[in-house]
Amino acid sequence: MAFELFRRDGFEKVTVDDLAAAAGVSRSTFLRYFGTKEDAVLGTADARGERVAEALRARPAHEGEWTALRQALEVAIEPYHQDPAASLAMTRLIRDTPALCARQLEKQHGWRPALARALAERAGSAGAPAIGQWVRASAALDCLNAAVDHWSDSDGRFDLVTLLDEAFAALGPS
Amino acid sequence: MAFELFRRDGFEKVTVDDLAAAAGVSRSTFLRYFGTKEDAVLGTADARGERVAEALRARPAHEGEWTALRQALEVAIEPYHQDPAASLAMTRLIRDTPALCARQLEKQHGWRPALARALAERAGSAGAPAIGQWVRASAALDCLNAAVDHWSDSDGRFDLVTLLDEAFAALGPS
């Protein structure tokens, strides 16, 4: 699998040809399928953002935005509960590879319009999200990242849920 | 100038050879100087992060972290006051070019350790910043970005300072 190759040799050392060979397909097919080398690792990230936005829309209307965001992020940390070891390895690979780090940042950046729009809908506004909603959506993702970073720094010993709650608490309810 | 070429033909269309020719140097020299094509546009971003961190350290000790961050960001928006038209054009170019957008995100991401450390020092802690400090540093940058985005969406008609204050208010003091 691609992930193992990356972990063993480092993301930069593994060429697309290596990956294609490992997958048993041609270089053409590999690139047609994944688009880029980064997406062979981060391919599922876009979908996760959509799932968080859905979860956000599903939160009860009376709930405050900050609380709703916190609860919606449960969807995002699900994989960490399901398979902590794999998640830790993946997180480390990304953190230690500038190209992956940048690409993940970019993908998460793409989550924000959907999150901000979900907040606006919850508030009953049909138009564009207010600046405060953008900021809260962004800040929630920062909380997620800060929590995951601390979690991986602790080799997975700290509790991710606790870290996430701490992170959210640091910005207080709006 | 490189910026004009990018604006006219689009970032992707302009090759490094074009840029080198426009600058009157060889391709080698151009790449040696800037490192990457993106850095021909975003070269000064790293330094700006350092300047914000300095400004943060210079804030009075009694000031709350959130207020200190807000004040420190005055340094970051200075260029927008100095030359709004140029800043608007630059912001648009970056926003409309995925590669530049990603690279800027990455650079800003690199500001956060310095900001978080500055917050930790202000608090008298010699060790690593607390997760709350990381989150607040990150959120402050989100506020900056949200304000600048809204500002550029309004063609520079909205007041950047007001937008930034609004953004900061949306997360309330910790």
Next chain:
DNA sequence: TCCGTATGTGAAACTGAGTGTCACTGTAGG
């Protein structure tokens, strides 16, 4: 003045990612 040495520049070859095109193959539907 002459001789190193360092620094800036250019030329060129090379690697590797991503794109586009074309041909081949199997498969589903008529």
Next chain:
DNA sequence: CCTACAGTGACACTCAGTTTCACATACGGA
């Protein structure tokens, strides 16, 4: 049986970024 189409592979191409070598100019000491 024939056609249409989706999946695949082969190949050529562009371009970014790296590396290496060569040259030229400048600086400091003998």
